[in-house]
Amino acid sequence: xxxxxxxxxxxxxxxxxxxxxxxxxxxxxxxxxxxxxxxxxxxxxxxxxxxxxxxxxxxxxxxxxxxxxxxxxxxxxxxxxxxxxxxxxxxxxxxxxxxxxxxxxxxxxxxxxxxxxxxxxxxxxxxxxxxxxxxxxxxxxxxxxxxxxxxxxxxxxxxxxxxxxxxxxxxxxxxxxxxxxxxxxxxxxxxxxxxxxxxxxxxxxxxxxxxxxxxxxxx
Numbered sequence: 001x002x003x004x005x006x007x008x009x010x011x012x013x014x015x016x017x018x019x020x021x022x023x024x025x026x027x028x029x030x031x032x033x034x035x036x037x038x039x040x041x042x043x044x045x046x047x048x049x050x051x052x053x054x055x056x057x058x059x060x061x062x063x064x065x066x067x068x069x070x071x072x073x074x075x076x077x078x079x080x081x082x083x084x085x086x087x088x089x090x091x092x093x094x095x096x097x098x099x100x101x102x103x104x105x106x107x108x109x110x111x112x113x114x115x116x117x118x119x120x121x122x123x124x125x126x127x128x129x130x131x132x133x134x135x136x137x138x139x140x141x142x143x144x145x146x147x148x149x150x151x152x153x154x155x156x157x158x159x160x161x162x163x164x165x166x167x168x169x170x171x172x173x174x175x176x177x178x179x180x181x182x183x184x185x186x187x188x189x190x191x192x193x194x195x196x197x198x199x200x201x202x203x204x205x206x207x208x209x210x211x212x213x214x215x216x217x218x219x
Contacts, residue, residue, distance in 0.1 A: 050067065
């Protein structure tokens with residue numbers, strides 16, 4: 001099993017962003033808890049990924065084993081998005097994704113993914129088809145009014161990343177913080193809301209009643 005694939009960079013990034021809100025200092029141990037990682041191999045991957053983010057300025061070390069997350073930093077893909085966005089706004093209407101990828105020297109897959117997102121957000125629209133029957137595009141008024149590069153949301157590889165962080169936050173606060181402090185109570189409440197928002201809707205209202213009735217019939 002490839003451990004690096006199991007512990008994706010986006011999952012680590014999501015944990016750092018959740019734990020580092022407001023400039024809070026983060027430790028490796030908190031990230032391990034947030035992602036539910038217990039094996040040394042998985043933890044080593046986390047350290048490697050954070051080291052990589054540190055080299056590129058996304059994470060800033062504060063002391064040994066601790067760091068903060070820079071929310072103003074853009075991932076390395078940001079430069080590609082900026083190049084693609086300049087093409088979208090400046091190219092003559094009627095370009096195809098293949099032409100976009102060729103002129104910007106960005107991979108076709110990334111260009112296609114970005115253009116699909118731009119269409120969903122109303123930045124570009126279909127202009128017709130080329131001689132080769134490829135869909136052609138043109139920028140919308142919204143694109144003309146937005147010179148700044150729009151960035152698509154980061155893809156979340158771990159669908160429960162936020163919930164893991166919330167559960168880890170509750171555990172950390174109960175063990176390390178003052179339970180009587182108002183701020184602790186607020187943070188725990190916020191984390192509970194994250195968990196309830198994800199799981200409460202999946203539990204039928206009458207499930208507990210039915211389970212209790214079944215227990216009563218057991219001799």
